[in-house]
Every structure is written in structure tokens, then in C-alpha cells.
Amino acid sequence: SYELTQPPSVSVSPGQTARITCSGDALPKRYAYWYQQRSGQAPVLVIYEDSNRPSGIPERFSGSSSGTMATLTISGAQVEDEADYYCYSTDSSGNQRVFGGGTKLTVL
Amino acid sequence: EVQLVESGGALVQPGGSLRLSCAASGFTVSSSYMSWVRQAPGKGLEWVSVVYSDGTTYYADSVKGRFTISRDNSKNTLNLHMNSLRAEDTAVYFCARETFGDFFYMDVWGKGTPVTVSS
Numbered sequence: 246s247y248e249l250t251q252p253p254s255v256s257v258s259p260g261q262t263a264r265i266t267c268s269g270d271a272l273p274k275r276y277a278y279w280y281q282q283r284s285g286q287a288p289v290l291v292i293y294e295d296s297n298r299p300s301g302i303p304e305r306f307s308g309s310s311s312g313t314m315a316t317l318t319i320s321g322a323q324v325e326d327e328a329d330y331y332c333y334s335t336d337s338s339g340n341q342r343v344f345g346g347g348t349k350l351t352v353l
Numbered sequence: 354e355v356q357l358v359e360s361g362g363a364l365v366q367p368g369g370s371l372r373l374s375c376a377a378s379g380f381t382v383s384s385s386y387m388s389w390v391r392q393a394p395g396k397g398l399e400w401v402s403v404v405y406s407d408g409t410t411y412y413a414d415s416v417k418g419r420f421t422i423s424r425d426n427s428k429n430t431l432n433l434h435m436n437s438l439r440a441e442d443t444a445v446y447f448c449a450r451e452t453f454g455d456f457f458y459m460d461v462w463g464k465g466t467p468v469t470v471s472s
Binding site (some may be wrong): 307 | 456
């Protein structure tokens with residue numbers, strides 16, 4: 246079955262840039278999406294279709310994708326950005342959805 | 354306001370069955386793509402199943418043949434029928450609406466309902 250691979254953890258100091266990567270063989274043909282999940286809460290979409298930011302998401306969140314890797318960038322990370330981040334996409338058929346394993350972002 | 358509220362989570366014995374429901378408001382379930390996603394304790398998100406607006410369904414390999422996704426159009430509700438439950442099915446189950454940009458993605462989530470499979 247199709248898999249998306251993320252680093253388990255990323256740590257930055259407040260104000261630094263955090264980058265979280267997601268690799269998958271179908272990403273050249275499929276969009277990547279990014280969800281933020283704070284402890285005990287439902288996921289929240291922060292980036293859609295590789296690089297678009299939903300309304301209400303701070304401008305410090307951005308996304309990019311090249312080849313088999315998508316990247317979520319948080320420029321000037323803040324303490325409130327501490328959360329788990331999941332990339333999401335589909336397999337080459339477009340029918341099987343898949344989440345990456347998640348990355349725990351620590352900002353301190 | 355667009356909202357999803359899951360219900361039906363419970364403690365169930367291995368081999369047992371359970372039906373989860375997801376009540377939608379602010380939009381029509383039958384006109385939407387709808388997914389179930391689960392999260393085992395301390396683990397990541399796992400997609401479980403999707404139903405398209407035309408009724409086509411897809412399942413993760415881990416639940417295929419045991420779980421069935423369905424809709425109750427009269428109640429504007431999404432359901433997940435779970436049979437032959439195993440300990441590894443223990444998780445919080447979320448329902449999510451999928452919206453379409455250039456492709457479908459989950460834009461609205463419920464708060465989840467917990468399922469525990471244990472004797």
C-alpha cells in the first residue's frame with residue numbers, strides 16, 4: 246500500500262524557521278495537504294494543494310512540492326505552533342487516501 | 354454553520370460489532386464525499402474509508418471486508434458499520450467532509466468518538 250514518509254520530530258527555537266518534509270512516490274502527480282493537530286483536538290487544514298493557505302491560517306505557514314517531496318514551512322515559528330503535523334495525499338489512482346506518520350513540532 | 358458530530362463509540366469485546374454515526378449540519382451528506390479517519394492512542398491519523406457522492410466506496414486494507422461505510426440520507430448522516438473488531442481497531446474515529454479544489458481533501462472534521470476493543 247502507498248505510504249507517505251515524515252520525520253518523527255522537528256525542534257526549533259521561537260522565531261526560527263521550521264521545515265517538515267513529506268516524501269511519497271505519487272507526489273509528482275498528486276497534491277500534498279498539511280494538517281495541524283493539537284493535543285486532544287481534531288485536525289485543522291493549514292495547507293491545501295501543495296501551497297495554498299486556507300483563510301484564517303497565518304501567513305507564516307507555507308507549502309511547496311518538488312518531485313517526490315512536499316515541504317511545510319513555518320517561518321518565524323511561535324510557541325502556539327507546537328503540534329503534530331500530518332501530510333495527506335492519495336495514491337496514483339486518486340482513490341486511496343493516506344496520511345503521513347506525523348511530525349511532532351517542538352518550539353522552545 | 355457546517356458541523357459534524359460523531360456518536361456511537363463504546364467499549365466492545367474482540368469479535369464484536371459496532372455502528373458509528375456522524376450527523377451533519379449546514380450541508381448535505383449525500384451530495385458530498387465523506388471519509389472516516391481514525392487515530393489509535395498515541396499514534397497518527399489513519400484513513401479508514403470514503404464514500405463518494407455517487408455511492409462508490411473505498412476502504413483501507415486494514416478494514417476491508419470488516420467495515421462498511423454508508424449514508425442515511427433521511428437523517429443527513431454518515432455511518433460506519435464495524436464487524437469482527439480487533440484490539441488494533443481501538444481508536445478515536447473522526448468523520449470528515451471532503452471538498453473539491455483541484456482535487457478532494459478533508460476540510461471539515463468532527464471531534465471524534467472513541468472506540469475501545471477489549472475483553
